[in-house]
Amino acid sequence: MSTHDHDHSHEPLTNGDEPAAAARVRALAELLVEKGTVEREDIRRRIDWLVSRSPADGARLVARAWIDDEFKQRLLADARAAALELGLEPGPSPVVVALENSQTVHHMVVCTLCSCYPRALLGPPPDWYKSLPYRSRAVSDPRGVLREFGLALAEDVEVRVVDSTADVRYLVIPRRPAGTDALTEDDLAALVTRDSMIGVAEPLTQPKLTAQEPPG
Amino acid sequence: MSYHVGQPIRIAARDHEGHHRTPAYLKGKTGRIERVHSSFTNPETRAYGEDGLPEQQLYLVSIPQRELWATYPGSASDRLYADVFEHWLQPE
Amino acid sequence: MSKDGSSPAVHDRGGWPTDAPIDRTEHALADWEMLADALVGVLGGSGVMNVDELRRGIESMPPNEYEAASYYERWLFSMETILEEKGVLEPGELDARVAG
Numbered sequence: 001m002s003t004h005d006h007d008h009s010h011e012p013l014t015n016g017d018e019p020a021a022a023a024r025v026r027a028l029a030e031l032l033v034e035k036g037t038v039e040r041e042d043i044r045r046r047i048d049w050l051v052s053r054s055p056a057d058g059a060r061l062v063a064r065a066w067i068d069d070e071f072k073q074r075l076l077a078d079a080r081a082a083a084l085e086l087g088l089e090p091g092p093s094p095v096v097v098a099l100e101n102s103q104t105v106h107h108m109v110v111c112t113l114c115s116c117y118p119r120a121l122l123g124p125p126p127d128w129y130k131s132l133p134y135r136s137r138a139v140s141d142p143r144g145v146l147r148e149f150g151l152a153l154a155e156d157v158e159v160r161v162v163d164s165t166a167d168v169r170y171l172v173i174p175r176r177p178a179g180t181d182a183l184t185e186d187d188l189a190a191l192v193t194r195d196s197m198i199g200v201a202e203p204l205t206q207p208k209l210t211a212q213e214p215p216g
Numbered sequence: 217m218s219y220h221v222g223q224p225i226r227i228a229a230r231d232h233e234g235h236h237r238t239p240a241y242l243k244g245k246t247g248r249i250e251r252v253h254s255s256f257t258n259p260e261t262r263a264y265g266e267d268g269l270p271e272q273q274l275y276l277v278s279i280p281q282r283e284l285w286a287t288y289p290g291s292a293s294d295r296l297y298a299d300v301f302e303h304w305l306q307p308e
Numbered sequence: 309m310s311k312d313g314s315s316p317a318v319h320d321r322g323g324w325p326t327d328a329p330i331d332r333t334e335h336a337l338a339d340w341e342m343l344a345d346a347l348v349g350v351l352g353g354s355g356v357m358n359v360d361e362l363r364r365g366i367e368s369m370p371p372n373e374y375e376a377a378s379y380y381e382r383w384l385f386s387m388e389t390i391l392e393e394k395g396v397l398e399p400g401e402l403d404a405r406v407a408g
Contacts, residue, residue, distance in 0.1 A: 018338070019381065021340065021344075021378070021380065021381045021384050022338065022339075024384055024388075024402065024406055025340045025341075025343050025344045025380075025384055026343065027402055027405040027406045028384070028387065028388070028397075028402055029343055029347055030405065031397070031401065031402065031405055032347070032351075032391075037351070037354075037356060037396055038347065038350045038351065038354065039350075042353070042354075043347065046345075046346035046349045046350050046353075047342055047343070047346045049349075050342060050346060050349075094254065094256070095253050095254060097251070112241075112320070112321050112322035112323075113237060113239060113319055113320060113321070113322075113363075114319065114363055114366065115379070126332075126334050127331070127333065127334055127335060128330050128331060128332050128333075128334070130379050131330060131331065132321055132324075132326070132375070133326050133329065133330045133331075134330050135321040135322065136322065136323060136324040136325075137326060139241065139284075139296055139322040139323055140284070140285050140288070140322070140323040141289055141290070142290065142294070143289065143290045143291075143294075144289060145330065148329065148330055149332075156291070156293075157291075158291065158293040159291065159294040159295075160278070160294070160296075161281075161294075161295075162276075162297040162298070163239065163297065163298040163299075165237045165239060165298045165299045165300070166237055166253075166256060166274050166300075166301070167256055167359075168253055168274070168299050234364075235363060235364040239316070239320055239322045240315075240317075240320050240322070241316075241320075241323040257360075259360040259363070262358055262360040263358075263360035263364035264361075268360070284323070285323065
């Protein structure tokens, strides 16, 4: 993601490295602003909102569910309300559903028809989620897809693939890793990866090392 | 016709000209109701500039994977879940 | 449904046979992609184009174009299609602006 200001109105429409679509999108934006169909300020606000989205909010839901069983029950009944309870934005969908993994059930989410994804809680979907192979194979060979992601499930674990065909958004509550009883809620949230909330991975068992200081 | 959790259903096998959100791989398959969602505007009409009213009841259904794929390479207990509108469901 | 009714439409991908591995390379969104995403959001919020229309527009792409296009190229195609259909864009207007 580049760091320069998003106002391109006085810059050339495209540079040589971009696809033709880049110039077209910029030209479209300019046309729509000129016509008054959209306001430049609304575009900026929308970009700011998109940039603000990350898996951290989803991770907070999961971490709270891991330590508070009553919250977990509320989350399973109505994830949208549970997100609001924690001061999080659940996104535009009227219904958000949390899917709890267990020793005997593993959930995995896909949108075979396009790319529906709980963006408000997880940030933008990864490219692979939107890819044709994932959309094709997640439903017909989920265990093969999971093996590609490094996750092998025993045969007695029921794999449930959820195809997001409507405007309901789905979030997986992965299983809490063993040996985490002493961790704080924030520490637990740091174990919850985006991929574990899509259902193609398990959470981390230890926090990632924080970034090194740049050499001085 | 409205459905309840656990009820056996069949997903209609009909062709639909134009935008609709019932994937081909589900059409004609049998399963059960897992969740009763609320009503939603109908994407089939809203996609063409209409208001999508009246809202249609939406359900989360589940189907055994072995019902969907002739050579499904997984467990007999694996299931596929999808959101399907009431007008695409029939009692089974 | 595809036009001849015998196979799924190009966007209806569940279960399509494929040996393609899932490419897990991720890329940060380019500015133009973020702009495309934002435009759809703003058009939706102001009631000009809803998400069902966006999807319908994407699904109207010729199959070979759909498969060759990147994700946000599909969104661009849909915006152009739907906005022209609604008379927000004149035919050829965007081409002229890009060329000019």
